[in-house]
Amino acid sequence: MAETPLLEIRGLSKSFGPVQVLRDVDFQVYAGQVTALVGDNGAGKSTLVKCVGGIYSIDAGEYLYEGRPVSVHGPRDAAALGVEIVYQDLALCDNLDIVQNMFLGREIRRGLVLDDITMEQRAAETLASLSVRTVASVRQPVSSLSGGQRQTVAIAKAVLWNNRIVILDEPNAALGVAQTAQVLELVRRLADNGLAVVLISHNMNDVFAVADRIAALYLGQMAAQVRATDVTHSQVVELITTGRSGELGLRGQGATV
């Protein structure tokens, strides 16, 4: 890839006590592309994402934003760079409505009083810009929404604040077929709107449906980062399960498993 990655991680290592979870990981994320992050359970996907999000400090490695090294020491630093993580368990308040959830913790105020009108308008605009047509009213409580609609709200919340990198942690884990399609469509649209999207997923169909690039982690190491069009299903599965596949993958290790 000739263009500069929006976000680049170089040589990232992370240990929890004696356990080394990530070893010398390189990871690039490009604007306008969906980067799928795949790997078996325990491969280090969540740890990598939390390092990117500033939730974990990194032991070694470089964090480059638009090619410039930056230091990220906490979630606020990451948020300031425009990195937003949408977690698997969504983090929405059931008893609040869509607008209230989208602006939670960042309410627009006029003096002491909440400016509900502006918030409602901006929420509706954001949903419209994502072509969301699944929610009837932005004033309905989140508790009345389906799983797919909730995921949509969570993603829209991440977009609302002009974030440049949105990381989705298994957005389809608990969704049905139709809802999965909706969310994938939304993921694709985020990238088409110029955002850098990282999609963590276990589902190869989902990955190949939307991803431009695929990054496979294997036992804490980056096995390969490839274009989705350059690999097949079974190659990715091999990368996930053994760390290598033909020419691709890790050398001299991992393949013994």
Added chain:
Amino acid sequence: MSVSMLDAQERSGEHPSSGLGAYTRDYLARVRGGNMGALPAVLGLLTLVVAFSVARPEFVTAGNLANLLHQGAAVTVIAMGLVFVLLLGEIDLSAGFASGVCASVLAVLLTNFGLPWYVAVLGAIATGAAIGLVIGLLVAKLGIPSFVVTLAAFLAFQGAVLLLMKGGTIVAVDDPTIKKINFDGRFTPLQGWVLYGVTIAGTLALHLWRRYSRVRHGLAADPRSVIALRVMTVAVLLGAAVWTLNLERSKNDAISQRGVPMVVAILGLLLWLCTFVLNRTAFGRHVYAVGGNREASRRAGIHVDAIRIAVFVICSTMAAVGGIVAASRDASVNPNTGGSNVLLYAVGAAVIGGTSLFGGKGRVLNAVLGGAVVAVIENGMGLMEFSPGTKYVVTGVVLLLAAGIDAVTRRRAAAAGLR
């Protein structure tokens, strides 16, 4: 661009009011879905009022209505404060005796130290705030469950009242200003009607202004007919109350007793203030958020601990106000002020009014409705000369009923996807 989204917006822009019919259907669907809000309390209140009026005609007299207000005021104020704590899914069992401690502070400062009333009131309210701060810190920072902290406080405060009262004497509260609050303070009939007019006009103006600004920005708003109906209902009910309270209720020709008790204005003001804080400020929004999903709130950058501490401060401060109201009503403070059933009545008032014990759901207005239910039961059964034993049993059953409705509606709501 989404076609249907825009459609919905345009439609709502052109016809912001889809009419009374649609609104009613919407509301019924919500109720069936398990989101009953204050409905059980309102229905219960109506049933009780009708039943007691039939059984004891003197129930609907002006004298009894005034009596009811004086009786229920303290519990209602405490219940309003409890709503904040209950919204987080926490409980404050010490609110009753906290009001007793604050009332004792008031009485001691007034009577034993001879300080002016405003110093005593400030002292009582500061005591309440300090109590809340300590409870909040213990719950939020040390992580002791609020049930245990406030149970301990419940016992300790009971002792504190005895200590402040020097072993159980009654301290008289003779200050005329304090006594005005909930003893003999009344508005003249004219003042009553002026206050009534201001309240109704203010309510109407607020509703219309809110509707106007929503429609101007192309957002869906309540239909005019609904606003009219709502304001008219309030106008009729409050009007009837003001009219009744303006009747002469003194049985002695020498002393005139007419007019709206001043405590009504205090209740109204507190109701407005608490509702404003919960509905229109970021703090209130965060209280609901933390009650709904604490982890989500934390991730959204809300200082969850600060919110938890703040609600206990609010609750105990409101308890202090309740204590002052109670001291005013008795024109004295005794070791049982804020004790016995005050706390249970206050929790009962909040829960009967539809505030969920599971957190995240409830309104201050509901606490007032629930407080009215509790006061009506207490007052009506007293008139019917039931023994105190029966009164307690009935109040207990009503509380259980309310908590049962809460649990059942939660289940229904979960089934209907409305939580």
